[in-house]
Amino acid sequence: MEEVRGLYIALGKLKPSYREVIIWRKIEELSIKETAEILSWNEEKVKNTLRRANARAKTNRYRTKHIYPSHY
Incomplete structure (x- = not known):
């Protein structure tokens, strides 16, 4: 439960495009092609x-963990 809370805190700190791609790819489990179609992006984008969003989310989770240690 605390792990999920930390994930949502980290997602909330991401810029919208990063948040969207993580939600479609990792939470909704859509393919790259499906995600590209929904977002009107090409597959490379x-x-x-997603690579940049994952890196930023990890950084945010690390920072959140040290700012709010009781959440983990």
């Missing part, structure tokens, strides 16, 4: 944005 989905891949690159």
